[in-house]
Amino acid sequence: MPLRILLLEDEQAIADTLLYALQSEGFEVQHLRLARDALAAFAQQQPALAILDVGLPDGNGFDVCRAMRQTSDLPIIFLTARSEEIDRVLGLELGADDYVSKPFSPREVCARVRAILRRSAGPVQACPVLRLDEGSQRIHGAVGPLPLTRYEYRLLATLLRRPQRIFSRSELMSLVWEDAPETSDRTVDAHVKLLRAKLRDAGLAGEMIQTHRHMGYSLRV
Numbered sequence: 001m002p003l004r005i006l007l008l009e010d011e012q013a014i015a016d017t018l019l020y021a022l023q024s025e026g027f028e029v030q031h032l033r034l035a036r037d038a039l040a041a042f043a044q045q046q047p048a049l050a051i052l053d054v055g056l057p058d059g060n061g062f063d064v065c066r067a068m069r070q071t072s073d074l075p076i077i078f079l080t081a082r083s084e085e086i087d088r089v090l091g092l093e094l095g096a097d098d099y100v101s102k103p104f105s106p107r108e109v110c111a112r113v114r115a116i117l118r119r120s121a122g123p124v125q126a127c128p129v130l131r132l133d134e135g136s137q138r139i140h141g142a143v144g145p146l147p148l149t150r151y152e153y154r155l156l157a158t159l160l161r162r163p164q165r166i167f168s169r170s171e172l173m174s175l176v177w178e179d180a181p182e183t184s185d186r187t188v189d190a191h192v193k194l195l196r197a198k199l200r201d202a203g204l205a206g207e208m209i210q211t212h213r214h215m216g217y218s219l220r221v
């Protein structure tokens with residue numbers, strides 16, 4: 001049986017490209033334009049995954065996400081406009097699994113849908129070798145806390161809170177370096193390199209921070 005995806009998007013042209021791409025991959029897609037229709041459809045039958053546009057004629061995708069989250073932990077992807085940096089952070093705080101910035105390639109969306117569905121097929125695992133202590137802002141390995149700088153801590157903690165989830169570089173820049181606007185992709189890459197070295201120094205596998213080509217980084221557990 002095909003997996004059903006709920007697509008909430010009021011712009012027909014965007015919806016059409018996604019419908020075509022997702023249906024070509026074998027998904028069944030229910031496309032809706034209004035927040036209230038999406039919630040009504042959701043109440044009738046829960047989809048395998050929801051793709052929510054943020055700006056809608058009768059509300060916004062965040063409220064739809066909140067409403068869905070009251071009864072379900074289904075995977076949710078937001079579609080956001082490129083300039084809406086704040087939306088990405090808010091979306092993640094609301095418990096979205098991912099977001100895609102407009103303009104996007106339908107293939108990228110399909111790749112993310114597949115990745116999320118693969119991940120959510122199993123229970124989310126905690127990382128067995130690292131322990132995050134949010135209170136003291138430390139991350140412990142087998143033999144004690146890792147000697148991390150402030151941004152190294154924030155970067156590893158971000159990955160550790162959501163094992164397996166792929167974070168794009170721009171996502172990491174806004175989540176980790178929110179108070180340091182002068183960052184670039186290279187800042188992220190350089191810190192990942194340093195973190196891998198410190199993990200190795202602590203007797204752990206540096207490669208537990210995985211690089212995903214064209215997508216970003218995740219923590220393997």
Ligand code: CA
Pocket residue numbers: 009010011053054055056
């Ligand atoms: Ca819209």
